Amino acid sequence: MALPPSFLDELRARTPLAPLIGRRVKLTRSSRDWKGCCPFHNEKSPSFYVYNDHYHCFGCGVHGDAISFVMQTQNAGFMEAIEQLASEAGMEVPKASPEAAAAEKQRADLNDILAAAGRFFEDQLAGPNGREARDYLDRRGLSAETVRRFGLGFSGPGRGALASDFARAGIEMNRLVEAGLMKQTEDGRMVDFFFNRVMFPIRDARGRPISFGGRIMGDGQPKYLNGPETAVFSKRRTLYGLDLARADLANTRRQGERQSLLVVEGYMDVIALSQAGFPAVAPLGTAITPEQVEAIWQYHDRPVFCFDGDAAGRRAGRKAIDLALPLLTPEHGIGIAILPQGEDPDSIVTKRGRQGMADALGQDDLTVAIYDLLKDEIQPKSPDDWARFQTELDAAANAITQKAISSTYWGVLRDRWKNEWYAVRQGNRPAPQARANRPFTPGGRRGDWKNAPPPVPIPPRPLIQTDVQSAERARVLLAILLTHPQLLPDLEEPLGMLDLPPHLTRLRDALAAWLDGHPELDREALNAHLRRLGYDGDVSVVLEARHLPASAMPNASLTEAASSWWQIYGFMRQAQLEEEVAAKQRQFSQTQDAETARQLVALTEALQRLRSGDMDNIQ
Incomplete structure (x- = not known):
């Protein structure tokens, strides 16, 4: 029985490799991965490495995932391995039924239609209609190899060409609607979903086309547009560029190296970073979701979230931190890098190259990002501000459900707060307005704040909505x-x-x-x-x-x-x-x-x- 790829992908995601393989192989930490003596050939020095999504032996060349490991070590058949792993993961193996077969065929058909649409868009980019789009990609500094690798294309300057092309192949209009390539207007007409846009194929982790995004040429809104939700495409579960980033990470690991995985904000950031040698992914125009974080952790245990240095980028950084803190584990973390004001990954790579981007990433420690973003938001001046700042830092640490991590973060954040608060008390003259509001301290003069103990933390004051x-x-x-x-x-x-x-x-x-x-x-x-x-x-x-x-x-x-x-x-x-x-x-x-x-x-x-x-x- 053919099992749906979506089921197999979820089964692999729910089966951590290190604990599974650790039942048969004594594994030890190697940086953030694991290594041990290969169970498939006799060796004295470990050359068998276990990563998040696969294992590889540099001695005998054996390679596989959770399913293949059970098959190879237990002499089990494919379905036997599937049933064992599904039982351990709390999943039910899909039963063979006409409905399941029909649904799987529909998904496969949509993948084929989307793949054909990708070829059509590539042809449009290469043809006479694609000159403006080619000029745009040239201005963005993309090489022909990068354009080919990401499958970039052009939708055509107007509507109708895609439908005509598919009609000649005998594909009905309603199938194009199901694939997210066409939509129905208010007056009942079927029109192209994308037109006059540079096209970015959106693929799943295995490289199968599941949707498209488009960047408009010239004026118009929205500037970037993603395809609609379909049977094969879910925006909150998908990451742009994951298939290529996954391959790049695997290549560097096979070479004995370890590469960072960057999480950025848009298509062009991903493409520019990839061209410069940085594996990168991006959510599809919205804030990162828990499903996307879990998907990223399948391929890298400490991705670095990279945000623009403007106010919107800092807000996005706060949202990412708030989302990630409850999900942190000893095996899975994140880094946060806020770029300089006015810069994004694409602009830095274009102007200063790979080394410029490496320099801009700089400090990506999550505790530093938490502290700096909260301090920038509160901008503490008075003792009350510093007390509120301390309360917010404590709340961030307490949001981490893993007690050991929470305690560590609490200590790091509190120590930095204490040092800065002490420096303020010892070295800064209070502003007149703040001095007038200081409480009387027993044993001292009113307003004698240098000799006063740190204030008792108070809950954050509610934000007042002034802009009605x-x-x-x-x-x-x-x-x-x-x-x-x-x-x-x-x-x-x-x-x-x-x-x-x-x-x-x-x-x-x-x-x-x-x-x-x-x-x-x-x-x-x-x-x-x-x-x-x-x-x-x-x-x-x-x-x-x-x-x-x-x-x-x-x-x-x-x-x-x-x-x-x-x-x-x-x-x-x-x-x-x-x-x-x-x-x-x-x-x-x-x-x-x-x-x-x-x-x-x-x-x-x-x-x-x-x-x-x-x-x-x-x-």
Whole structure:
């Protein structure tokens, strides 16, 4: 019986190799991997290495995964090995049935259709219609070999060519819809999902095409667009570039080397880093998910998350830390590297090459990132600020479920906090405003804070929502999506970039989770789902008719709703950038240093671009 590849992939993911092989082979740590004497030939010096997803003997050349190890060591057949491992992993082996066979055939057919679409896009890139796209890739510094390796293509300048090409091959239109290559318009017409875009094939870990992403040529929104959820593609479970990064990591291991795996923010970052020799992956336009972190750990036990140095990059860094902390184990960790202001991996590699990127990665210790990001967020000045800072650091350490790791992080973070707090108490003169608010200390004068003990930690003060207009705009954005969920696939990514009030953040996350498993995008089904989860109150607040524009009403057209959504989104991004510019101006007036000046110039330029209507370059 043919088993679904998805089942086999999950079985391998649920079967850690080192404990399985350790039952028969005495393994010892070798850096972050394991080694021992090969069980398949007699040897005295260990040459048998065990990695996260495979084993390899450099003596006899034997190579395999969990399934092949059971087959080779127990003289078991394929299905016998599968049943044993599935039982240990708490999984049920799929039964042979007409329905299962039909579902597997559909997935295989979709992979074939997507592979054919990839060849079509490659031909378009190489042909007369692809000149602008080729020029764009040349400007980005990509070699012909890199373009070929990643299978980059061009969708064509208009719509209809892809459908015509497949029609000649006898493939029905509805199959292209199922593959995420076409969609139905409001008036019932079938049109290409992608047009006038540079195309990026999205593949699973084994290199099978499962979807596409596209970068628009010229003006238009969204700048980057991913294909819709399908039977073979789940955005929250997929990582761009994983197939090639996996192969690169395996090659370096076979050569006795160990390479870092970088987790970055976009297609071009992955491609530029790969071309420079850095294996890299990226989530598909949204914040990293637990499923993606677990997938990364199958191939590398300490990936380095690399974020841009702007405000959005620092927010993304905080989100990644908050997500990863509860997942940390002694075997699996992460590093965090925040790049200099105004830089991303693509720009650094293009301007300064491989060594420039290696230098920019610099310190990637997770405890350093936690401390620096929280300190930058709180900017402690008064004793109350320092107490809040300490509380936030403690909360980060306590979020780690593994007690030994949590205790270690707590000690490292607390020691650094104590050293800096002591330096502040001993060396800084308090500002007049802060001095007026200091409490009386028994045995000393009012405000005598240098001789006072550190303050008792207090819970963080709740954030006060002062920008009522921004909150109202955010409510309207969510109202449009609640009444027109068909827009969610295109608008989920920019929505995720906004800072929203807590109740709207919860609702946004619920929309993203619903989108993952409901490709039909029906308004009534969405509202029923949110009610079941207990979001009635939040939905009622968002959909309150007061001040809602016509575009947020169910009778508005999708075109009208999308246009209004992007207009409001532009206003919100402008407001956020204006706040960042004002904060940086205040900082520069105090420090007068060159780095702050450079950051202020970059933020000001971004704000000017947004005011002029160029949202393509505002992330």
